[in-house]
Amino acid sequence: MRLTSKGRYAVSAMVDLNKQQDGPVTLAAISERQFISLSYLEQLFRCLRESGLVKSVRGPGGGYLLAKTAKDISIAEIIRAVNEPVRTTMCENGVRGCHRGNRCDTHQLWESLGQHIYRFLDAVSLEQVCAKDAVLDHIELGKIEDYLSSNKLPEGAVKIEAVS
Amino acid sequence: MRLTSKGRYAVSAMVDLNKQQDGPVTLAAISERQFISLSYLEQLFRCLRESGLVKSVRGPGGGYLLAKTAKDISIAEIIRAVNEPVRTTMCENGVRGCHRGNRCDTHQLWESLGQHIYRFLDAVSLEQVCAKDAVLDHIELGKIEDYLSSNKLPEGAVKIEAVS
DNA sequence: TTATACTTGACTAAAATGGTCGGCTTTATA
DNA sequence: TATAAAGCCGACCATTTTAGTCAAGTATAA
Numbered sequence: 347m348r349l350t351s352k353g354r355y356a357v358s359a360m361v362d363l364n365k366q367q368d369g370p371v372t373l374a375a376i377s378e379r380q381f382i383s384l385s386y387l388e389q390l391f392r393c394l395r396e397s398g399l400v401k402s403v404r405g406p407g408g409g410y411l412l413a414k415t416a417k418d419i420s421i422a423e424i425i426r427a428v429n430e431p432v433r434t435t436m437c438e439n440g441v442r443g444c445h446r447g448n449r450c451d452t453h454q455l456w457e458s459l460g461q462h463i464y465r466f467l468d469a470v471s472l473e474q475v476c477a478k479d480a481v482l483d484h485i486e487l488g489k490i491e492d493y494l495s496s497n498k499l500p501e502g503a504v505k506i507e508a509v510s
Numbered sequence: 511m512r513l514t515s516k517g518r519y520a521v522s523a524m525v526d527l528n529k530q531q532d533g534p535v536t537l538a539a540i541s542e543r544q545f546i547s548l549s550y551l552e553q554l555f556r557c558l559r560e561s562g563l564v565k566s567v568r569g570p571g572g573g574y575l576l577a578k579t580a581k582d583i584s585i586a587e588i589i590r591a592v593n594e595p596v597r598t599t600m601c602e603n604g605v606r607g608c609h610r611g612n613r614c615d616t617h618q619l620w621e622s623l624g625q626h627i628y629r630f631l632d633a634v635s636l637e638q639v640c641a642k643d644a645v646l647d648h649i650e651l652g653k654i655e656d657y658l659s660s661n662k663l664p665e666g667a668v669k670i671e672a673v674s
Numbered sequence: 675t676t677a678t679a680c681t682t683g684a685c686t687a688a689a690a691t692g693g694t695c696g697g698c699t700t701t702a703t704a
Numbered sequence: 705t706a707t708a709a710a711g712c713c714g715a716c717c718a719t720t721t722t723a724g725t726c727a728a729g730t731a732t733a734a
Contacts, residue, residue: 349513350690350691350692351691351692352691352692354616354620355692357616357619358615358616361615361616362615365615370710372709372710372711373710373711374709374710383692383693383694385693385694385695386692386693386694388711388712388713389692389693389713391711392711392712392713395711395712402710402711402712403701403710403711404699404700404701404709404710404711404712405700405701405702405703405708405709405710405711406701406702406703406708406709406710407701407702407703407709407710408700408701408702408709408710408711409710409711410711421619451522451525451526451529451639451640452518452521452522452525452639454639455521455585455634455639456518459627459630459631462626462627462630463623463626463627466623466626467623470619475615475616475618475619476615514721514722514723515722515723516722516723519723534679536678536679536680537679537680538679547723547724547725549724549725549726550723550724550725552680552681552682553723553724555680556680556681556682559680566679566680566681567679567680567732568678568679568680568681568730568731568732568733569677569678569679569680569731569732569733569734570676570677570678570679570732570733570734571678571679571732571733571734572678572679572680572731572732572733573679573680574680
């Protein structure tokens with residue numbers, strides 16, 4: 347998982363989609379409201395659909411709908427959907443640094459940070475972002491404590507590609 | 511503050527520097543150990559010096575030294591030192607989205623995430639990263655709770671440049 | 675005075691990003 | 705059943721950013 351503006355565009359689009367009440371929402375409409383080019387939205391929604399976050403209705407009157415309720419969609423899922431699966435870090439394949447047997451010093455730092463970011467984004471749902479007076483600082487703190495105490499490593503955690 | 515490999519290189523170099531015990535450390539030596547090109551290190555250390563994290567000794571036998579103790583240098587400082595100051599997000603200058611008076615929906619999300627990352631990196635010191643058996647997950651959790659309860663907004667927090 | 679090491683600025687190759695374009699398929703409805 | 709609305713899909717491309725090189729300095733210990 348990487349943090350790029352592509353992911354941010356995707357989140358904006360999903361927020362917009364969630365706010366529209368009835369029937370399929372066309373990309374053209376999202377494009378106008380969010381100032382994202384239609385072609386780019388097509389790219390993003392293809393990813394979102396393939397990840398099972400939205401479903402499409404073709405033909406006139408068609409558009410996109412959320413495939414699950416907003417409460418069950420995390421921001422992490424959205425961002426992951428539009429980014430390529432992470433390449434393995436250099437720490438594993440030994441191209442530079444972190445090789446010849448000695449584990450690199452900063453490895454754990456980046457891994458820890460990556461998990462930290464992942465936990466944050468995974469703990470925030472689309473619904474929470476859409477809520478008018480969401481106070482994310484408090485929302486996520488509780489969740490994060492749960493994660494840490496449960497000690498499970500979230501699959502697909504954020505990779506801060508380590509270099510040496 | 512941005513998270514790029516430039517920052518990761520800088521952290522690796524600082525870790526290396528801190529591990530060398532006596533006297534100034536030459537960039538040539540760091541270059542060899544960390545597999546970072548000398549020219550690139552020069553660029554990085556210029557930033558680090560200008561930010562007051564290291565000091566240089568010129569001439570033969572010269573090199574670089576930490577300007578403060580490792581305990582007093584946070585990873586956030588290192589990364590900030592080698593990256594340009596953040597441009598204001600689009601949310602403020604109204605180029606696209608988030609303009610015409612209505613504050614963008616995702617603004618708070620990215621701001622919150624940015625602060626979250628910042629707090630993490632600010633709570634970890636160079637010394638901790640160098641410590642052999644550091645368990646960052648636990649180290650940072652305590653500190654983060656302090657931050658949240660003390661309610662102060664760290665200046666220069668991480669910006670996840672918001673787009674809409 | 676010379677070799678070592680930092681200092682500085684200009685330049686550049688490669689990759690990522692954020693798109694565009696054109697043509698296709700599905701389907702409601704007139 | 706013709707047509708237009710909408711999604712689907714693959715190829716392509718310009719710009720920016722990143723990571724790095726190069727060349728020409730300056731300071732200083734020995």
